[in-house]
Amino acid sequence: MNAFAALADDTRREIVRLVAKNGELTSTEIGQNFKITPPAISHHLKVLKSAKVLNMKKEAQKRIYSLNGSSINEMEDWILDIIDLWNRRLDKLDRYVMKIKKERARVKK
Template sequence: MKNLLNSLSEPNRLNIVELLKQGPLTVGEIAEKLDLRQPQVSKHLRVLSEAGIVSVRPVANRRVYQLNPEPFQEIREWTDSYRHLWEDRFDRLDGYLNELQKNRKEE
């Protein structure tokens, strides 16, 4: 999980992931859309690939990258494991705000 999150923490890599949500792209297409040089994009794609976030398939003389859904499922499961903490805190906040409203009405 740590490697996955570290891979996504770099802004250019996160931008690449956002682009790939729309569908597969070549290195050149990504570079053009993000206004980056191809070597930079290739470096970021290598990191994303090593983390299992993207996969690549050759098409003629180009390499087409696409997102792998599994790492995002892993992130979802991890964040869901903390959901009860946030729900409890939101419930307490809701109770507190209701109490404040009640006190203001009584004033």
């Protein structure tokens, strides 16, 4: 599963927000913020880890999760490319509309 597919789920997006806000959290700390079962939290964390949105490290019995910065940066770059594409398209549309308005204004005179 890719990062965007993993983030299509509301709970997983909330988990990512929580981890981003706090830096590192154990799976228990993450689970305490949700009204779902520990196995359900574990499943969401597994999906986010396999999609490379979150990193996980083990310390004794704890699993500690943090954001995978490189994956987040890749998603950000893709989003910025899409924004740039649409800005260029909208600028082109704006120039066309202005051209039409000027032509209509000349015809009315």
